[in-house]
Amino acid sequence: xxxxxxxxxxxxxxxxxxxxxxxxxxxxxxxxxxxxxxxxxxxxxxxxxxxxxxxxxxxxxxxxxxxxxxxxxxxxxxxxxxxxxxxxxxxxxxxxxxxxxxxxxxxxxxxxxxxxxxxxxxxxxxxxxxxxxxxxxxxxxxxxxxxxxxxxxxxxxxxxxxxxxxxxxxxxxxxxxxxxxxxxxxxxxxxxxxxxxxxxxxxxxxxxxx
Numbered sequence: 529x530x531x532x533x534x535x536x537x538x539x540x541x542x543x544x545x546x547x548x549x550x551x552x553x554x555x556x557x558x559x560x561x562x563x564x565x566x567x568x569x570x571x572x573x574x575x576x577x578x579x580x581x582x583x584x585x586x587x588x589x590x591x592x593x594x595x596x597x598x599x600x601x602x603x604x605x606x607x608x609x610x611x612x613x614x615x616x617x618x619x620x621x622x623x624x625x626x627x628x629x630x631x632x633x634x635x636x637x638x639x640x641x642x643x644x645x646x647x648x649x650x651x652x653x654x655x656x657x658x659x660x661x662x663x664x665x666x667x668x669x670x671x672x673x674x675x676x677x678x679x680x681x682x683x684x685x686x687x688x689x690x691x692x693x694x695x696x697x698x699x700x701x702x703x704x705x706x707x708x709x710x711x712x713x714x715x716x717x718x719x720x721x722x723x724x725x726x727x728x729x730x731x732x733x734x735x736x737x738x
Contacts, residue, residue, distance in 0.1 A: 551662050553632055554638070555635070555666045556613070556635055556638045556648060556667060557648075558668035559610070560672060561672045562647065565726065566709060568586050569584050572605070573604065581649070582608050585676040585710070585728075588617050591614055602641070610646075611649070612651045613648060613650050615634070616633055617630060617653075618631070627655055627662075628662050631653070631662055634653075635650070649673065649674050650668070651675070652673050652693075653675075656689070667701055670702050670704055672706075674708075675706065675707070675709070676709045677708060677711055678728050680710070681711055703721065706724065707724045708723055712725075
């Protein structure tokens with residue numbers, strides 16, 4: 529393949545020896561929990577203080593550029609204490625191939641950032657039970673992971689899917705620390721798991737203006 533083709537699919541940053549599972553999902557190494565508050569990626573360029581952890585619990589179009597030009601954003605992300613991996617959407621009604629692709633993209637960017645000296649916490653997302661075949665691949669065990677409850681609370685099916693995936697993640701990976709971004713939705717976490725809660729800053733700002 530040509531270099532242009534490699535860059536189109538980011539094969540220039542892919543290492544086949546650092547993958548897991550049937551879909552060659554890139555592996556991310558374990559890190560300790562960051563101490564700073566979470567900051568949405570769309571505020572990263574204008575934020576003065578760097579004692580924050582960047583998250584991607586925002587609309588996909590706001591961070592698609594990271595996939596298009598991964599090397600370009602390393603200097604920006606390196607300024608911050610840590611970065612969560614991109615939360616590319618996994619919807620139940622998406623084609624399975626697209627869901628696998630979005631998990632792959634999230635892990636590859638996270639692995640690439642780690643290789644460039646950035647502290648990276650893996651974001652974990654899942655859809656229906658079939659997604660368990662790949663959505664936990666490449667993730668470290670006994671480590672720090674991140675999830676989001678944004679948009680789940682008012683939908684009973686979504687809450688059920690969240691709990692089902694959460695239970696499976698804990699069963700397979702035994703995380704020590706779990707960053708939970710968003711409102712409480714009544715999810716059940718094991719008592720030994722360290723839950724690090726962060727409010728949805730955007731929602732809170734909207735509420736304060738009303």
